[in-house]
Amino acid sequence: xxxxxxxxxxxxxxSRTVNNKPLIYFDNAASTQKPxxxxxxxxxxxxxxxxxxxxxxxxxxxxxxVAYEGVRDQVQNFINASSRSEIIFTRGTTESLNLLAYSFGxxxxxxxxxxxxxxxxxxxxxxxxxxxxxxKIEIKVADIHENGELxxxxxxxxxxxxxxLVSVAHVSNVLGTINPVKEIIIExxxxxxxxxxxxxxxxxxxxxxxxxxxxxxxxxxxxxMYAPMGIGILYGKEKWLDKMPPYQGGGEMxxxxxxxxxxxxxxxxxxxxxxxxxxxALGLGKAIEFMQQFSFTEIMAHEVAMTKKATDILKDTGDIxxxxxxxxxxxxxxxLMNNIHPYDAGTFLxxxxxxxxxxxxxxxxLMKHFGIMGTMRAxxxxxxxxxxxxxxxxxxxxIKSIFE
Amino acid sequence: xxxxxxxxxVAEEFAVFEDWLDKYNHIIELGKxxxxxxxxxxxxxxxxxxxxxxxxxxxxxxxxxVNFEGDSDALITKGIAAILIRVxxxxxxxxxxxxxxxxxxxxxxxxxxxxxxxxxxxxxxxQMKLYAMAFKAKEQAK
Ligand SMILES: Cc1ncc(COP(=O)(O)O)c(C=O)c1O
Numbered sequence: 001x002x003x004x005x006x007x008x009x010x011x012x013x014x015s016r017t018v019n020n021k022p023l024i025y026f027d028n029a030a031s032t033q034k035p036x037x038x039x040x041x042x043x044x045x046x047x048x049x050x051x052x053x054x055x056x057x058x059x060x061x062x063x064x065x066v067a068y069e070g071v072r073d074q075v076q077n078f079i080n081a082s083s084r085s086e087i088i089f090t091r092g093t094t095e096s097l098n099l100l101a102y103s104f105g106x107x108x109x110x111x112x113x114x115x116x117x118x119x120x121x122x123x124x125x126x127x128x129x130x131x132x133x134x135x136k137i138e139i140k141v142a143d144i145h146e147n148g149e150l151x152x153x154x155x156x157x158x159x160x161x162x163x164x165l166v167s168v169a170h171v172s173n174v175l176g177t178i179n180p181v182k183e184i185i186i187e188x189x190x191x192x193x194x195x196x197x198x199x200x201x202x203x204x205x206x207x208x209x210x211x212x213x214x215x216x217x218x219x220x221x222x223x224x225m226y227a228p229m230g231i232g233i234l235y236g237k238e239k240w241l242d243k244m245p246p247y248q249g250g251g252e253m254x255x256x257x258x259x260x261x262x263x264x265x266x267x268x269x270x271x272x273x274x275x276x277x278x279x280x281a282l283g284l285g286k287a288i289e290f291m292q293q294f295s296f297t298e299i300m301a302h303e304v305a306m307t308k309k310a311t312d313i314l315k316d317t318g319d320i321x322x323x324x325x326x327x328x329x330x331x332x333x334x335x336l337m338n339n340i341h342p343y344d345a346g347t348f349l350x351x352x353x354x355x356x357x358x359x360x361x362x363x364x365x366l367m368k369h370f371g372i373m374g375t376m377r378a379x380x381x382x383x384x385x386x387x388x389x390x391x392x393x394x395x396x397x398x399i400k401s402i403f404e
Numbered sequence: 405x406x407x408x409x410x411x412x413x414v415a416e417e418f419a420v421f422e423d424w425l426d427k428y429n430h431i432i433e434l435g436k437x438x439x440x441x442x443x444x445x446x447x448x449x450x451x452x453x454x455x456x457x458x459x460x461x462x463x464x465x466x467x468x469x470v471n472f473e474g475d476s477d478a479l480i481t482k483g484i485a486a487i488l489i490r491v492x493x494x495x496x497x498x499x500x501x502x503x504x505x506x507x508x509x510x511x512x513x514x515x516x517x518x519x520x521x522x523x524x525x526x527x528x529x530x531q532m533k534l535y536a537m538a539f540k541a542k543e544q545a546k
Contacts, residue, residue, distance in 0.1 A: 019424070341457055341477055341478035341479065341480075341481075342456070343455075343456045343457040343478040343480065343481060344457075344478050344479050344480050344481075346456075347428075347480055348428070351424050351425075351428070358456060359456045373458070373477075374456060398425075402425070402428075402429065402432075403479070
């Protein structure tokens with residue numbers, strides 16, 4: 001792996017201070033910071049090539065189109081999709097899931113059901129609830145074990161002949177659990193049920209190969225993998241995308257329009273109505289380049305080490321409850337300091353320059369399951385260091401002494 | 405004492421702290437000094453929504469003056485509630501409605517006013533003003 005210094009030098013924001021302390025950014029599950037090449041890609045695009053895509057004969061339009069479509073190829077390659085037409089640009093995970101709930105949802109009938117899990121982000125719950133109302137379908141919820149692993153037996157037992165989709169997180173944003181998605185897909189496919197994976201928390205942390213997984217849909221956000229906010233991906237198998245009706249109507253997504261009837265464009269454009277987010281897509285391309293400097297073996301080893309050290313620090317502090325202690329997890333540590341409100345602790349950490357997330361993490365059903373109002377969550381990225389954890393240890397001790 | 409006078413007194417109290425840690429310790433102490441809050445008043449209608457911590461504000465009206473009580477499960481939030489209660493309690497509805505709450509700047513709590521701070525300071529102020537408005541309307545209806 002490159003030296004930590006060299007990695008950190010690529011992230012300008014890491015040299016700033018917060019409350020007169022060096023920034024320690026442990027909120028990577030919410031959004032990662034951006035490396036220089038991503039920031040420069042945006043700047044370059046708006047300085048040099050800004051233009052609408054797919055529409056013009058002029059040089060700028062051609063350049064922008066080539067660059068934009070080039071990112072589609074990069075994404076295809078990054079997740080090993082079999083065809084570029086299976087890669088749909090969206091605003092992010094949330095929009096991808098809403099697109100699916102709307103368009104794939106059109107294929108469902110009253111009395112059908114879909115399965116999610118107890119650990120889902122609201123993005124993988126609410127779009128399905130809207131669909132459930134629209135189509136009178138049922139949403140079934142798979143249980144989890146106390147350590148934050150999916151209850152596979154329960155999940156499988158929920159699958160029946162009316163199940164039209166299983167949509168679960170590849171990795172949990174609260175618990176860090178890496179779900180046994182391959183096994184879920186095998187079980188679902190045995191029953192002819194397609195599977196959608198919410199990859200928001202997986203994409204920067206574990207290798208994703210959609211063909212090896214054989215998932216039917218895979219969704220993620222660029223901003224959680226070093227790319228700008230406002231760009232994300234919906235991967236879908238062509239056989240499903242072909243069957244699904246368009247999501248939004250407008251320019252780009254049509255072949256011919258007349259008042260007698262409109263024919264839709266081919267994939268992937270059928271699902272990309274209107275002027276796309278070209279600049280941020282180019283940023284995503286650069287973020288993929290950034291990530292490809294590393295192997296996932298390196299990334300995962302780093303996260304495991306950070307997680308272990310953070311866990312040890314907290315254990316030494318005493319009086320800590322952990323949420324999510326699955327055997328296979330990414331660099332996410334959710335915990336509560338007993339008798340100290342996460343809001344209080346989070347505020348004090350911020351005063352010491354340390355950014356963590358506190359609250360429900362957009363997973364209220366999961367909080368309810370544990371009977372808590374929220375957790376504190378430290379989540380790590382490639383640029384976090386053991387020294388930062390040493391500072392975290394001191395900060396946690398300080399907080400403990402204040403509240404005792 | 406008028407709202408502004410009480411606010412000035414609080415600001416003076418905070419002025420001696422140079423260190424953020426001391427300042428926050430004082431906020432927490434103020435919270436601990438709040439009179440105990442009736443558990444029965446921890447009902448949903450007294451809960452301020454939109455904060456990460458739970459905070460309850462209840463008000464009563466006697467002899468033309470509004471009195472507040474409150475509680476929170478987070479100590480910083482409870483301390484902030486205590487400051488607001490200390491400053492606003494015992495005032496007439498008009499005094500409460502007319503105050504622009506700029507005293508919060510004086511105490512150095514402005515950072516908590518940002519709507520994104522989800523600690524309920526904004527929510528508490530809004531709720532207190534709503535109480536004042538309701539009491540005023542009630543008085544006028546007499
Ligand atoms: C598991 C999971 N799903 C979905 C989302 C939503 O992602 P976005 O807000 O980028 O659309 C998140 C983001 O926090 C997440 O962690």
